[in-house]
């Protein structure tokens with residue numbers, strides 16, 4: 291897992307591939323696939339698998355297929371297929387012309403099943419699902435053989451054909467592999483291979499009423515596509531002998547190597563399509579692309595970049611044991627990327643009026659302000675200064691404690707790219723007692739940001755001109771759950787939803803350069819954080835999502851103090 295700068299990552303999967311290349315096991319080929327079931331939107335866990343599979347293909351000059359593993363008609367849809375295609379592409383990966391569907395293999399899979407029956411390696415079993423479960427045995431007890439296990443090959447063939455033809459009700463019969471009811475590996479105790487399911491499939495409609503089980507369809511789809519390394523998550527480790535059994539018994543030409551790695555778990559969120567569907571279905575979030583969701587589409591809307599997500603996936607590496615990755619690491623990767631590329635602009639989220647009493651009414655000055663202090667190539671824009679400004683409400687205190695360095699009665703501060711201003715007075719709302727306006731004077735000699743007499747200020751504040759700035763709505767997002775592991779303890783994880791995961795600020799003011807910004811464009815609001823123009827923006831109504839705050843609690847953890 292260790293990675294030194296400049297060298298490609300290495301891990302136990304890549305070592306395995308190196309070994310297979312050395313022994314010429316697959317004739318020098320490396321072929322992987324990413325095989326999602328289109329029954330939900332992709333999440334950041336899938337991104338780990340995508341980066342791994344496509345990353346390996348790129349590194350070894352091999353290929354990576356995108357395959358819809360669509361063998362269960364319930365819950366699958368074209369909407370999900372389209373979202374998967376969009377998300378994998380957005381992450382930056384290309385499958386060229388190799389977009390495949392397991393549902394395109396139904397006829398071949400059926401013929402493979404027929405072959406198993408003919409060779410006495412599969413039989414039609416007429417027990418109910420409950421009976422099959424009861425007879426499976428436990429880890430310590432062997433299973434019981436089905437009374438249908440020794441049905442003649444001819445009878446099973448006939449029944450299987452009639453299952454396909456639609457003669458039986460759902461659940462009346464299944465096809466089972468004849469392996470070993472006493473196997474210590476329960477997966478091998480005559481697993482079900484085909485079941486009857488009269489649910490229309492989003493691609494094959496009513497053409498099929500029997501559907502292959504995952505373990506059967508997956509290994510054969512891999513083999514049909516001549517995959518060399520079938521990379522999957524750890525929960526399939528017990529299924530590997532079955533994967534190999536089907537391929538060996540069917541004597542297929544291409545026998546891929548299944549390799550398991552630990553799935554990604556991320557704190558303060560959930561990576562399970564089923565549970566994410568529930569959040570969407572119950573209206574607990576605004577949709578799959580709610581910016582708090584761990585989905586790729588949610589992260590895209592939030593303003594995360596594909597580069598940041600790829601960097602995150604590279605940093606976490608792949609391992610053989612399960613662990614939970616701190617959400618702060620993902621946020622760290624997002625900040626690291628945006629720090630490089632996001633233009634700096636000024637926005638005031640909770641505005642407080644500041645009147646510069648000695649600045650001429652109607653006068654306007656334009657300050658040329660760079661978009662990025664370290665990157666002059668990003669250019670600059672003009673920022674208008676006038677008599678009435680807005681600053682952040684929290685940057686002023688009427689009765690400041692000792693260590694408050696910002697604006698307060700009698701205190702002087704610098705305005706970013708502008709003058710020094712000094713607070714002379716302030717007005718309060720007589721009813722609420724809230725400070726509503728601060729009166730300042732400016733020092734015309736400090737236009738450069740420095741005082742000719744060398745006097746210093748403790749703080750530099752961001753600000754916008756009242757007349758020139760634009761109104762905006764800003765949506766502040768926080769973690770979706772308020773505990774690191776929402777699945778722990780309580781049965782209903784929705785009880786752990788963070789009630790403060792979204793705060794909407796409706797009266798923000800942003801600098802006018804943001805007027806024409808496109809949905810999806812990202813900025814650093816100086817001193818506040820990174821923000822992304824949301825698709826809800828319309829002409830005259832700007833909406834921004836907070837991508838991340840500026841402060842990075844992970845940096846301290848990630849790089850322990852030197853010395």
Ligand code: ATP
Nearest residue numbers: 325326327335336338339522523553554561562563
């Ligand atoms: P979920 O548990 O969210 O329903 P899944 O495994 O059922 O996910 P699939 O569509 O079958 O979803 O997943 C496609 C691929 O992505 C599989 O190879 C799977 O192993 C991988 N994958 C899914 N979740 C994760 C995760 N959290 N970390 C790494 N890989 C994952």
Ligand code: MG
Nearest residue numbers: 326327359504
């Ligand atoms: Mg799955």
